[in-house]
Amino acid sequence: MGLGYTVQGKVPGRSGMSFYLEATRNALDDAGLNIQEIDGVIIQPCPTDRSVTAFTLAQELGVNLRYGADQQLQGASACAIIQHAAMAVDAGLCNYCLCAFADTSRSAPQGIVYQVAWGTSAAYGMFGVAANYALIARRYMHEYGITNQQFGEVAVAFRKHASLNPIAQMRNPITIDDYHSSRWIVEPLHLLDCCLVSDGGRALIVTSAERARDLKQPPVYVMGMGQGHPFEDPLQRPTLTVTGAVESGKTAFAMAGITPEDVDVCAIYDSFSFVVPMQFEDLGFCGRGEGGAFVEGGRIALGGEFPTNTSGGLLSEVYIQGWVGPHEAVRQLRGDCGERQVPSAEIALVTSSGGVMSTHATLILRR
Amino acid sequence: MSERNQKPLPRIDERSRPYWEAAKRHELFLQKCRECGHYRYPPGEMCPSCLSDKLEWVKASGRGTVYTWTVFHQVYHPAFEKDVPYAVVAVELEEGPRLLTNLVDCEAKAINIGMPVEVVFDDVTEEITLPRFRPVSQ
Numbered sequence: 027m028g029l030g031y032t033v034q035g036k037v038p039g040r041s042g043m044s045f046y047l048e049a050t051r052n053a054l055d056d057a058g059l060n061i062q063e064i065d066g067v068i069i070q071p072c073p074t075d076r077s078v079t080a081f082t083l084a085q086e087l088g089v090n091l092r093y094g095a096d097q098q099l100q101g102a103s104a105c106a107i108i109q110h111a112a113m114a115v116d117a118g119l120c121n122y123c124l125c126a127f128a129d130t131s132r133s134a135p136q137g138i139v140y141q142v143a144w145g146t147s148a149a150y151g152m153f154g155v156a157a158n159y160a161l162i163a164r165r166y167m168h169e170y171g172i173t174n175q176q177f178g179e180v181a182v183a184f185r186k187h188a189s190l191n192p193i194a195q196m197r198n199p200i201t202i203d204d205y206h207s208s209r210w211i212v213e214p215l216h217l218l219d220c221c222l223v224s225d226g227g228r229a230l231i232v233t234s235a236e237r238a239r240d241l242k243q244p245p246v247y248v249m250g251m252g253q254g255h256p257f258e259d260p261l262q263r264p265t266l267t268v269t270g271a272v273e274s275g276k277t278a279f280a281m282a283g284i285t286p287e288d289v290d291v292c293a294i295y296d297s298f299s300f301v302v303p304m305q306f307e308d309l310g311f312c313g314r315g316e317g318g319a320f321v322e323g324g325r326i327a328l329g330g331e332f333p334t335n336t337s338g339g340l341l342s343e344v345y346i347q348g349w350v351g352p353h354e355a356v357r358q359l360r361g362d363c364g365e366r367q368v369p370s371a372e373i374a375l376v377t378s379s380g381g382v383m384s385t386h387a388t389l390i391l392r393r
Numbered sequence: 394m395s396e397r398n399q400k401p402l403p404r405i406d407e408r409s410r411p412y413w414e415a416a417k418r419h420e421l422f423l424q425k426c427r428e429c430g431h432y433r434y435p436p437g438e439m440c441p442s443c444l445s446d447k448l449e450w451v452k453a454s455g456r457g458t459v460y461t462w463t464v465f466h467q468v469y470h471p472a473f474e475k476d477v478p479y480a481v482v483a484v485e486l487e488e489g490p491r492l493l494t495n496l497v498d499c500e501a502k503a504i505n506i507g508m509p510v511e512v513v514f515d516d517v518t519e520e521i522t523l524p525r526f527r528p529v530s531q
Contacts, residue, residue: 141469146409146435147493148401149523152481153469160463161483168461168506210478213464213501259435261483261491266461 027230027238027246028057029353030126034226034344035195038133042075045128045227046083053229058242059122064231066093066120068110070103070127070347074134083126093120100380101295102253102270103127104228104348105387109251111232121233127349128227138223156220158260158382159298160212165266166300167214170315174214176322178205180299181218181341183327188338190328190366195222196342219299221340228349230356246359249284249373250390252277258384269301270386271308271377278375278388279310286311289390290371291358292326292334293351295379296341302326302334305377309388328366336366348378352389359393400472402521408436411450416522419514421453423488434490455512457486457526464501484510484526498527 030053032045046069054061064087067080080094093114099106104127111123131138141154152158166172182202188194200218208217238245254273257263279285286309294302303317311332312320320326326334337343337354344350355374357363376389405413412434415422423432426440427447439446462482468474480501485491496504497513510526517523 143401143470146403147481148470149403149517149521150481150493150495150525151400151465151470151473151476151479152493153465154467156467157463157465157481161461161481164463165461165506210464210466212467213478215463261460261493 027232027356028053028059028241028243029356030054030056030229031193031353032128032227034193034346035224036132037130037225040130040133040225042072042128042130043078043083043086045130045225046072046078046126046229047086049126049128049227049229050083050087050124053124053231056243057231059231061087061089064089064122064124065091066111066114066123067091068095068097068107068114068123068125070107071096071098072128072130073139074130074136075128078128093123099385099387101297101347102378102380102385102387104352105251105376105378105389106253106385108230108232108248108352108389109253109387112248112251115232115234121237123232124229125232126227126229127347129346130225132223132225140223154212155382156215156298157212159301160215162260162266162383163214163298163300166304169267170318172300172303172318174206174216175202176303176318177219177299178202179321180296180302180326181205183321183324184296184335184339185342186327187336187366188342190364191337191343194338194343195224196338215298221297222342222345224345226344226346228346228353230352244360244393246356247392248389249392250278250280250282251388252281253385253387255385256383258381260382260384267304269304269308269379269383271305271379271388274377274386274388275309278390282390284373284390289332289373289375291336291355291368291374292332293339293355293374293376294334295348295351295377296335296339297379299341301379301383305379309375309377328368333368336363336368348380348387351376351378355391359391398472400517401470402518412436413521415450415452416514416524417520419522421455421512421524422450423453423486423490424448425451432486432488432490434492454487456529457484457510459483459504459506459508459510460485460491461506462504480504482526492524495525496527497525
């Protein structure tokens with residue numbers, strides 16, 4: 027795999043396309059590949075630049091594709107696209123598949139796309155993604171007694187990780203008191219329960235195990251993958267407190283032939299703090315309703331039993347939808363994380379989730 | 394009043410028109426499957442329980458319980474600036490479907506999951522009536 031980053035955070039004046047291009051160039055450099063070797067492109071469409079498709083991107087890059095697709099699972103697209111690329115390579119449809127995404131929601135002139143009216147319910151004052159998550163969080167607290175204190179543990183741990191990450195958007199450490207005193211956005215979610223809004227892009231190149239061994243970086247292999255997609259509209263689901271991670275994780279762990287205890291480092295999609303304990307439950311790291319206790323006492327912080335989101339995640343590194351986790355997981359497996367390296371990390375679990383926990387994809391990677 | 398300061402109104406289309414016409418008459422209507430009796434909201438083309446397309450609009454009881462809720466502190470739309478903090482509530486109707494709505498005659502701090510509520514009708518314009526809910530004593 028080749029990894030491409032871009033400048034990220036608040037980066038005004040840039041088009042979505044320019045971030046796809048910058049990320050691609052950096053991914054090629056990282057892998058030691060020439061652009062003419064890329065013969066597959068799968069992108070997640072840019073929320074703020076509709077001109078970007080796999081095919082317009084290929085045109086800008088000057089490559090003729092053998093395989094291309096735009097794939098939209100919202101926040102779950104990253105892991106799902108990497109899965110798609112792995113299958114396309116395995117099927118012989120392409121040799122080097124570029125996977126990419128960019129977002130300019132922080133600086134886009136049209137305003138933040140994640141804060142828009144929500145269908146008919148805007149008449150009742152319902153706006154934005156966060157409120158929909160708040161409805162789930164409230165139900166989660168009600169059914170299992172999970173607390174804001176436990177949500178705060180997640181936010182504090184990931185900010186600590188971000189403080190060790192030179193490219194993180196939010197690097198000032200926070201305390202649990204800072205968490206509790208941060209303003210309410212939509213109860214029961216504080217500001218520090220919510221992910222960032224950012225500009226930036228990511229690219230990642232997938233190839234066969236055999237070809238990967240000839241590239242510049244040590245290879246990272248896909249051991250397992252899976253998806254699970256509850257209904258799009260949370261209120262139409264039988265329950266709000268079980269996510270697509272149940273099916274997604276079951277499929278991925280079965281394919282990998284391992285259990286959660288074998289995982290050295292996790293990158294869990296953290297659009298909001300509380301979705302981290304929910305996914306740990308669904309993935310089988312702990313029992314139903316035990317996610318709150320699972321994330322307490324620094325267990326998911328560096329140095330803990332299950333170090334998670336070591337880059338700072340979406341809460342503190344940057345929000346480029348699901349594309350933050352895969353990069354950090356690959357770097358952990360390469361041993362490339364400096365101060366925030368998990369010693370001798372061999373197996374990583376990555377999740378991404380989209381909509382209002384409407385889509386979910388899991389990857390299990392090894393070095 | 395400028396458009397900026399007007400609260401958004403529901404976008405009514407052919408599929409949802411019977412719901413809003415009923416609301417205007419101060420009745421809560423849901424789609425019900427003639428084959429299996431499943432109630433659905435929001436309206437659709439087919440019964441998600443048995444895939445029958447024989448759906449009819451019927452009057453609902455108007456009774457339900459609070460399934461979950463959130464309190465808005467952030468202002469996402471200028472017309473709601475004077476309302477914050479305000480609650481948006483998901484009500485689970487006796488018939489099964491869940492609706493996003495507001496509670497009247499109830500402060501945010503008094504809301505509890507499971508509390509029984511019943512529909513009331515708020516004529517917000519000449520054309521549009523919003524079903525909201527109020528607590529009922531148990």
